[in-house]
Amino acid sequence: MEKTLRNIWLLNLSTFFFFLGISLTNPIVSPFAITLGANPFVVGLVAGVTSFVSLVSKPVGGLIGDRGYRLEMMIVGNVLSLLSGLLYVASAYTSNLVLFAFTRALHGFSMGIFFPSSLSTAVDLAPPGRVGETLGWRGMMFSLGNIVGPALGGYLSDYLGFVGAFSFVSLFSLIGAGFIIPVWREVGRITGDEESSRESVSYRALLKVSFVFTSLALLFFSASYSGITTYLPAFYKYLGFPQRAFGLYMMVVGASSFATRLIGGKTADKIGPVPVSFGGILVVITGYVFLNYRILPPESYISAVLIGAGFGLAVPAMQMMALAPLPGKIRAMGSSIYTMFFDLGTLGGQVALGYVADLNGYGAVFPLLPLIAGVALINILIPKIKGDVDA
Incomplete structure (x- = not known):
């Protein structure tokens, strides 16, 4: 040990x-x-x-x-x-x-x-x-x-x-x-766990319910988060705030996420990853809602605390939910596919929300973030509803 x-x-x-x-x-x-x-x-x-x-x-x-x-x-x-x-x-x-x-x-x-x-x-x-x-x-x-x-x-x-x-x-x-x-x-x-190393394991195992829907949840989760990282600094710049205003916002997000990641992982070990993932995303959604009501600093930094804390809770639990049930022999590929969904969500969110901002201004982006994250919340629950015992 x-x-x-x-x-x-x-x-x-x-x-x-x-x-x-x-x-x-x-x-x-x-x-x-x-x-x-x-x-x-x-x-x-x-x-x-x-x-x-x-x-x-x-x-x-x-x-x-x-x-x-x-x-x-x-x-x-x-x-x-x-x-x-x-x-x-x-x-x-x-x-x-x-x-x-x-x-x-x-x-x-x-x-x-x-x-x-x-x-x-x-x-x-x-x-x-x-x-x-x-x-x-x-x-x-x-x-x-x-x-x-x-x-x-x-x-x-x-x-x-x-x-x-x-x-x-x-x-x-x-x-x-x-x-x-x-x-x-x-x-x-x-080579992964001993049981899977003795067996012929197909990459079709990546179609496991918990992996597919957790990856989809990550896609929408990262798409919503891209609205913060991409368009909140642009919005502040448009309003004439100095760059340090958003820099401090992201420092608060990072510190809050850092503080809760271990809590999220340990809690997922005890009660399972689904409730921790669900709770973490719900905290992020709460942060998005608060941001829409208090979008200017310093009040907006409260939303940064909530978004960071929820992010820290959800991420390790979602990783556990997606990757732990996979056979060890395909876990590295599973990790690569899973993290690709984060990248795709970020890119897709930037493009789609950029189109919204171009039509209606930067302020129109932020009311959409709770809705996008809500889709992630639904996807987290599907493995449980489907009866995936590993979820």
């Missing part, structure tokens, strides 16, 4: 440093692209190519991970991220926009390779009865990396310049790979 917990925490730390290196680039990609002469359209393409490549490469990471190479995929993801950091520096020294765009794509590929196996190993190595808790800790490391990274990236670029900031991508990736190597040496290949 002691070695198992040590291995889990080494992988947790690797996840933290990997996403710290990813997220520190978020606030500096657009400004750096502008210094290379990119117009607004190209800036958008360069910023978005990472997410697109990450989305389409996740099945590759999942497929290889299901062959038993999950720890190897986490190492390769860090190595590719390390290489990306070096190429970022090279693009800064050469002022080469094409090289920078290629590097953004490579960094996205590293995410697609790393993330499915990171999520899957949290389930694979979890002690009996502590799957939700382990997913909660893994999610906390992901959240912490994404909370600290943007602030750190802005600070580093201000004081060390773009080259100095990009250098830390390689440093953090090197540290992340270093945490995985001792686990890889001890554990070796991970």
